[in-house]
Amino acid sequence: MHRVVEPAGVLPQAADRLDPDPVIGADEVRIRVERLNLDAASFHQLRTEHGGDGGLVRAAVLDIVGRRGKMHNPVTGSGGMLIGTVEAVGPASPLGLRAGDRVATLVSLTLTPLRIADDLRDWDGLSEQVPCDGHAILFARSIAAVLPGDLDPQLALAVLDVCGAPALVARVVRQSLRDRAAATGPLTVAVLGAAGKSGSLALAAARDAAGDARDVARDVARDAGAVVDDAGVTVRAVGVVRDDTERARLTAAGLADTVTVADARDAVGLAAALDRTGGPADVTVVCVDVPGCEHAAVLATAPGGTVIFFSMATSFPAAALGAEGLAADVTMLIGNGYVPGHADYALRLLRTDAGVRDLFQARLRTEAPPGLAD
Structure with a gap:
């Protein structure tokens, strides 16, 4: 002080x-x-x-x-x-x-x-x-x-700038999978702004967390002498992007099971787009850098689900009052940028997931001024 x-x-x-x-x-x-x-x-x-x-x-x-x-x-x-x-x-x-x-x-x-x-x-x-x-x-x-000595400094900077997002998404997905132990079918995770930095890492983290949860479920089942059933510990990853160019990039990266084009500011339009691809999300992650996405995120989320706002463009009064006005029973989390071990986790995803790495490198090539992406 x-x-x-x-x-x-x-x-x-x-x-x-x-x-x-x-x-x-x-x-x-x-x-x-x-x-x-x-x-x-x-x-x-x-x-x-x-x-x-x-x-x-x-x-x-x-x-x-x-x-x-x-x-x-x-x-x-x-x-x-x-x-x-x-x-x-x-x-x-x-x-x-x-x-x-x-x-x-x-x-x-x-x-x-x-x-x-x-x-x-x-x-x-x-x-x-x-x-x-x-x-x-x-x-x-x-x-x-x-x-890290093995990464270009600009690439490392781009990843570390958003490293809180994947760590928090992984934590929420793991907990959500544990909470639905008796449920059947996959946990749907929808990421708005999925082709961006935090969005691509959030998708990778959701699938990574599902793998961890499956390993735990199998160990518990074997210890109990029960039949191993993965039905309730899988993730369906939905990437929401703004245009066909981003859809092509995200599809090529292979990070999402479904990629859909929708305006994240259009609450009714986004909900309809998700309905056409399997229904509302159990976990919705907001990674867009423009205001006005709060109501769309709430409406896109199933009752009892979770919305993670990982965007500094978010109006938290709009999110809270919008959820109240929609009578939406959702948990809303503010991504504060810090989870213990977040930097190492994000860098691990970058190193091990070719789709994440390709998206980041393409972003640096197209958006960095001369010299930064060399």
Whole structure:
């Protein structure tokens, strides 16, 4: 809280302005920043507001960081994360980092003190990934991961930016499968925005979790001398995408049993699309970067099901009041970006699932500015 300039008495994420002084406290770490990764909702909002003009987007980011001492978009309330090299470590820091470590921060830029030193001169404002020189401060309760040596840094950054999504989806799917031990037929998991970063990882995690649950069910059945029955521990993965181009990409990746094109903002249209492909979902995961998807997600979910909102474009009042108005008996979860072991889990999915890896690499090739995807 000593980094909070105003208002007094709040934690750094809720602050209007932070102090990015490079002199660190005993339990702090200073990072020399080399790249920011703006979260999808924030970048989409900035790009839309400024009509796709990269120069204006760059100026807007510089203004936000200059005024607030952090990258905290005042419209979306979101920020992103960064990669860089550890410059200095306070003697009481519990993070286990050493000077020279190349790391990705796994906490939001909305609570990370940040100062930009190069005016973002190497960024054209047209990509979520932002080449940058400056410094950032990590606290004792921050999270950071040393970048893996076997992956391109931009690829690792793209994965770690959304690593909370697959870990939470896997947890929910495992629990949902346990809760329906007496049920027959697969658990339906629908992912909105399934061809994106968090969406593709969410699909992979759902199928991975089903495999874990089947192994456990078989072990329990064998120990009890019972017949092994997998009927209630399978997952039907449904990917919802916005257009035929994304449908082709996701189909080629092989991550979903069914891929359907629908507008995630059209509640009735999405529900009808799911009805045509097998009915509502037991678990619905929202990974789109535009607002207005709350009611569609609720209506797409079966009674007693779960909706995971993993998008910073979500209006949580709209979700809560919409579910009430629809008399929808659904559990709604906010994906907060942190589950223990989330970074290692997401990187494992990337390494072991060719479909996930292909989608990420294609995204970097098409969306990164020159030099970032080399």
